[in-house]
Amino acid sequence: MISRDDALAFVLAGVDRLDTVSVAVTSALGSVLAHDVVAAHLVPPFANSAMDGVALRSVDSAPGARLRLVGTIAAGTVASRSIGPGESMRIMTGAPMPDGADAVVMVERCTFGGTPGEEVVEVADAVPAGHHVRPAGDDIAPGDAVLSAGTTLTPGAIALLRTVGRDRVDVIRRPLVGVFSTGDELVEPPAELGPGQIYDSNRSALVGLLAESGFDPLDLGLIADDEERIEGAVRDGVARCDALVTSGGVSMGDFDFVKTVLDRIGDMRWMQIAIKPAKPLAFGTVPSRGRAVPVFGLPGNPVSSMVSFELFARPALRKMAGHEVLERPTVAAIAEHDFGRRSDGKTHFVRVVVSVDDAGCYRVVSAGGQGSHHVASMAAANGLVVLDDGEGARAGETVRVLPIGPVI
Numbered sequence: 001m002i003s004r005d006d007a008l009a010f011v012l013a014g015v016d017r018l019d020t021v022s023v024a025v026t027s028a029l030g031s032v033l034a035h036d037v038v039a040a041h042l043v044p045p046f047a048n049s050a051m052d053g054v055a056l057r058s059v060d061s062a063p064g065a066r067l068r069l070v071g072t073i074a075a076g077t078v079a080s081r082s083i084g085p086g087e088s089m090r091i092m093t094g095a096p097m098p099d100g101a102d103a104v105v106m107v108e109r110c111t112f113g114g115t116p117g118e119e120v121v122e123v124a125d126a127v128p129a130g131h132h133v134r135p136a137g138d139d140i141a142p143g144d145a146v147l148s149a150g151t152t153l154t155p156g157a158i159a160l161l162r163t164v165g166r167d168r169v170d171v172i173r174r175p176l177v178g179v180f181s182t183g184d185e186l187v188e189p190p191a192e193l194g195p196g197q198i199y200d201s202n203r204s205a206l207v208g209l210l211a212e213s214g215f216d217p218l219d220l221g222l223i224a225d226d227e228e229r230i231e232g233a234v235r236d237g238v239a240r241c242d243a244l245v246t247s248g249g250v251s252m253g254d255f256d257f258v259k260t261v262l263d264r265i266g267d268m269r270w271m272q273i274a275i276k277p278a279k280p281l282a283f284g285t286v287p288s289r290g291r292a293v294p295v296f297g298l299p300g301n302p303v304s305s306m307v308s309f310e311l312f313a314r315p316a317l318r319k320m321a322g323h324e325v326l327e328r329p330t331v332a333a334i335a336e337h338d339f340g341r342r343s344d345g346k347t348h349f350v351r352v353v354v355s356v357d358d359a360g361c362y363r364v365v366s367a368g369g370q371g372s373h374h375v376a377s378m379a380a381a382n383g384l385v386v387l388d389d390g391e392g393a394r395a396g397e398t399v400r401v402l403p404i405g406p407v408i
């Protein structure tokens, strides 16, 4: 057996960052920026009001001061004249400040009166210059590097790109990842199960994990345990995709043809990793169109395939997608009960439900049965407690948890 760290290092050494592509900002969510983004304009582009209210000269403001109202400025319009002594204009949030005005009194502090054409406003306060005014360039100045290469584009980052007027952006291409499952026992819902058959769950799980991680999955179907068909599926997958993830057929069984095929047409390493679940992993490359396409041969047991994806495929695919941080950090949590285990030379990953207590601390309880075929606990789990080789942890002790889903 090799350590998890060695297995991950091997897998990471076998993948490279993909090329840079120009994409619409609106479809760049989750992608990694290839270049720094530099602002070309002031943001905001003009001084504007932060409030609905009245624009005036701050020197004219005083408790009970009465000013003539000489216009209204809506957002998206510009005042037709400037403001002189004793004058004011109604102004809406985001509307440009009229020339001559240097402050805004918010509408809640104004009393409007006078007659049509002779309107006046009485303001309740003396306000300093700049009051409720957002100066031009207050947020961003031309030449500012607003986002740096390597940034993952969150909704906030997308908003920033739009704010500085970008419609396209250079990002590292998101890997297109083919997925197929193998197994003569597998059928697809809603077909009735025949004798000895089960439903294929891994393929859907892996497609979901890929999408959730920000990659582009390509479902290549359910392939029978037949050497020729598996070879066809592998060749098709590596020709069309940046990486391939397969489920099943990599153990020592008589019908584990994924192993046979990948050994023949690829450059594969078969690993036994000191972890539970997900001990077996095949990783290597298969040549296609002048490229060496990474292939992850994940074990067939449903929980093993998902844990193996999390620990090895996800970090490697993140590297291909240009991410700098590849693994999720673990967090500290309090064990609600004993997490007993025996020493077996392996690190155990225990499916747990992570919650936050009243003090804001993470707490963990087992998500249920821990067999590698127990899908129900995988569905319930939002974390994996990492138990190093040894006797496990006692109730009340602090354990490390790998979050695999949202806590709320």
Ligand code: AMP
Residues within 6 Å of the ligand: 181, 182, 183, 185, 186, 198, 199, 200, 201, 202, 203, 247, 248, 249, 250, 251, 253, 299, 300, 301, 302
């Ligand atoms: P294998 O790695 O092909 O020997 O499969 C190991 C175990 O996982 C067997 O019990 C299979 O029936 C099960 N299994 C393999 N592939 C899948 C799948 N796609 N969905 C659900 N169970 C599977």
Ligand code: MG
Residues within 6 Å of the ligand: 182, 183, 184, 248, 249, 255, 256, 300
């Ligand atoms: Mg099989």
